[in-house]
Amino acid sequence: MTKTQTEDILEIRRLHQYFERGTVNENHALKGINLTLKAGDFVSVIGGNGAGKSTLLNSVAGSLPVDTGHILINQTDVTYQSVEKRAKLIGRVFQDPKMGTAPLLTVEENLALALRRGEWRNFWSSGVKRRDRKLFQERLATLGLGLENRLTTDIGLLSGGQRQAITLLMATLKNPALLLLDEHTAALDPKTSAIVMRLTNQLVAELHLTTLMITHNMTDAIKYGNRLIMLDHGRIVVDISGKDKQQLTVSDLLDLFKANSGQEMNDDAVLLS
Template sequence: MTEPVFSLKNVVVTVGENTEILKSLNLDIFDGDFITVLGTNGAGKSTLFNAIAGNLPISTGQILHHNHNIANESAVTRTNYIARVFQDPKMGTAPRMTVAENLLLAEKRGAKRRLRSRGLTKEKLNEYATITKTMGNNLDTRLQTATGDLSGGQRQALSFLMATRVKPELLLLDEHTAALDPKTSEQLMLATNQQVTENHLTALMITHNLADALEYGNRLIILNAGQIVLDVRGEDKDMLTEEQILKYFIA
């Protein structure tokens, strides 16, 4: 197996005086991994994402990016190679900017250039119409609409497209379908899987939907009390059942 793109080595995250949320957690993330992440409330899932993204400092351990320790890098610096889609559709987009302007802004991730309206050429708008149409929710007809006026599903689809517009080395999907109705959630999940698979993205996806965790991705991990208690991939993952997974949620 090749070297991991990201590695967490004995990562501990402590809050307060001595409450450990992550406990000497180890995780190797390889190029092209699509990892579904399960765990009860308080298991450490969001803390794991916050530690990787740099939004929460780790107490001890290392977070390696191509064998370089990034534990002291700021969250802003890490956005050059890590993208994240949150559960709340309102996060990750600029509400007063149009759909097209948000997509143009996303293309500038990691660059020092400022957004310029003249960047929205006819060719660029046609390009955006093509990529938004893949989401299957009429987002392509609302390119000139302020993002704040979109439905929750359309706004979340836009957040996903923005996160992947410039291919990140790691995509963090933080329960990105949880706030949507079942039909919209399924629609976004199908589009997510297509984008991740076709573009060979490396992704971690937190979900509480056991069916989604089993159906999507090549790998599945379960967190419990700040540690990874199950890590399976390939055929071993394919053989898992919801009943087997539920055993890890029984105290």
């Protein structure tokens, strides 16, 4: 069945997360988050340091057990499902380009792993099949970085931007229900960051991916996606979509941040972007 715009892909219900609960250092990191994403929603997630953005994505991915609340993906409650089980539904890209790829494996070996979703046994027994190689070449060619000619290059020899572009391909190779991006362009230089952002937008559109993208770059947060949410101290304080989002400016966002948090957004990455 093809997904229609009305289908809920992600539903987060009254999600609370605590760190060091019951100690003097207790930190109530998420305070009753409610959030529903429809098929194809591309949501920018912004907020100051420590607002709870990564905690939110980690909760959805299952790498952080949920304290209270529920998370549904494709209308199935995954709140208590293991990370491994959920991984079939989720593609993730992190800030560090080294995290998403294995440096001593070649480009095609990394992609083959992604195709088998980390099933090492199948990977070692079957290696890279000719049919897969053709698929990898086609997918790599869409990046426009010439990587389709570097299938047998060790990933560790590529630049951060090239690695991040491949990580993005790997994360989306099996059309995940959800794509989770946690500042995936923050470690790249501005030019490379712009390339990877364009690729992200292209893949999300081509594959109609439902996406949550954390960014400290206000310009990207405005430019990309159909919806924007702002977190502050564990709460969603701004949720803008459609026309309202299209009309946003960076200065609007800084004003919204100040109005909601009572503080200036004192984040170097924001001011530099």
